Amino acid sequence: RKGGFAHFMLKEIFEQSDVFQQSFRLAFSHLETSALLRHAHGISVIACGTSYNASLLFRYFVEKECGTPVRVDLASEYRYLSTPEDEVVIAVSQSGETADTLSALKKAAASGCPTIAITNVQGSSITRAADRTIYTGAGPEISVAATKSYMAQVAAFVGLLAGMTCSETSFVECSVGQAIEESLLTDVSEAVSLCVPASTIFYVGRGIFYPVALEGALKMKEISYIHAEGYAAGEIKHGPFALLSEMTPAVAVCLPGDGYHSMLGNLREMKARGTPLIGIGYGDDIDLQDVTDVCIPIPKGDEYAQVAAVTVIMQRIAYYTALALGRDIDKPRNLAKSVTVE
Numbered sequence: 001r002k003g004g005f006a007h008f009m010l011k012e013i014f015e016q017s018d019v020f021q022q023s024f025r026l027a028f029s030h031l032e033t034s035a036l037l038r039h040a041h042g043i044s045v046i047a048c049g050t051s052y053n054a055s056l057l058f059r060y061f062v063e064k065e066c067g068t069p070v071r072v073d074l075a076s077e078y079r080y081l082s083t084p085e086d087e088v089v090i091a092v093s094q095s096g097e098t099a100d101t102l103s104a105l106k107k108a109a110a111s112g113c114p115t116i117a118i119t120n121v122q123g124s125s126i127t128r129a130a131d132r133t134i135y136t137g138a139g140p141e142i143s144v145a146a147t148k149s150y151m152a153q154v155a156a157f158v159g160l161l162a163g164m165t166c167s168e169t170s171f172v173e174c175s176v177g178q179a180i181e182e183s184l185l186t187d188v189s190e191a192v193s194l195c196v197p198a199s200t201i202f203y204v205g206r207g208i209f210y211p212v213a214l215e216g217a218l219k220m221k222e223i224s225y226i227h228a229e230g231y232a233a234g235e236i237k238h239g240p241f242a243l244l245s246e247m248t249p250a251v252a253v254c255l256p257g258d259g260y261h262s263m264l265g266n267l268r269e270m271k272a273r274g275t276p277l278i279g280i281g282y283g284d285d286i287d288l289q290d291v292t293d294v295c296i297p298i299p300k301g302d303e304y305a306q307v308a309a310v311t312v313i314m315q316r317i318a319y320y321t322a323l324a325l326g327r328d329i330d331k332p333r334n335l336a337k338s339v340t341v342e
C-alpha cells in the first residue's frame with residue numbers, strides 16, 4: 001500500500017501535485033461560498049496545528065487580493081475571544097473531528113455567524129455543525145504528519161480566493177503542479193546534513209513565507225524530535241538572537257518581492273552570530289548564495305507556486321532528517337492522527 005515508498009509520508013508528499021489540482025477545482029466550484037466570502041465584512045478562520053498554518057496563508061492571500069479583514073485563531077483559544085456575528089467563520093480540519101475546532105465552530109454557529117467547514121473526511125463531525133462544507137481532495141492520509149492534507153487545504157483556499165476575485169484558474173493549476181513536481185526531485189541532502197546534529201532549527205520567512213515557515217518547523221519537530229521554531233524573520237532579533245550558534249541552523253525563505261532586501265539583512269545578522277544558513281530561493285540569486293551555507297533552488301513562478309515548492313522542500317528536509325535519525329516517521333511518538341479531546 002505504500003506504492004514502493006519507504007513510508008506513507010513520502011508517498012503522500014509525492015501525491016501533492018494531483019491533490020492540489022483536485023482540491024483547487026473542488027473549492028473553486030463552490031461559487032456561492034466564494035460569493036458569501038466576497039461580501040463578508042470580515043472572515044474568521046479557526047483551526048489547530050497544520051490546519052492553522054494553512055489558514056494563516058489564507059489571511060495573507062485574502063488581505064492582499066480583496067482587502068477583506070481576516071482573523072485567524074487557534075481553535076483552542078477561540079472560546080476566550082469575542083465572536084462578532086457579522087463575520088463568516090471557516091473551520092478547517094483535515095479529520096473533521098478535532099475537538100477544539102468542533103467546539104469553536106459550535107460557538108460561532110451559536111452566535112449566529114454563517115459557518116463553513118473545510119475538511120478531508122466525508123460526513124465528519126464538523127460537516128454536521130457547519131452551514132456548508134467544502135471537501136478537500138487529499139484522499140486518505142495515513143502518516144500522522146499532515147503533508148498532502150495541508151497542500152489540499154492551501155489549494156482549497158486558493159480555489160476559494162479565485163472564486164472571490166473571479167480569476168482565471170488554469171494558470172494556477174499548471175504553475176503549482178509543475179513547481180511541486182520539480183521540488184520533489186531537488187537535492188536536499190546538504191540541508192539535511194546541517195539539520196541532523198542540530199539542537200534547534202529556526203525556520204524564518206516574511207509575508208506569505210512566515211506561515212510556511214511555521215509549517216516547516218512543525219513538520220521537523222514532530223517527525224525528527226528536534227526542536228524547531230518558525231519565526232517571522234523580523235522577530236528573530238527580538239529574543240531568539242540569544243540562542244543563535246553553530247548548533248542552531250536556520251532554514252530561510254528568501255525570494256524576490258516584498259521584503260527581499262530586509263530578509264537578506266536578517267540572514268546576514270544571523271550569519272554573523274554563527275548560524276548555519278539553509279536558503280530556499282531562486283537558483284540564480286547570487287546574493288542569497290553569498291550569505292547562505294546551502295542554497296536550495298525552487299522553480300520560478302507565482303506566489304502559489306512558490307508556496308507549494310517551498311512547502312515540498314521543507315517536508316522533504318524534515319523527512320530525510322527523521323530518516324537519518326532513525327525515527328518512526330509515520331507514527332511519531334506521543335501523537336495521534338485525530339485529536340478528539342480538548
Ligand code: F6R
Nearest residue numbers: 049050051093094095098145146
Ligand atoms: C501536524 C498535524 C496536526 C494536525 C492537528 C489538527 O502534522 O497533523 O498538527 O494538523 O492536530 O488536525 P485536524 O486538521 O484534523 O483538525
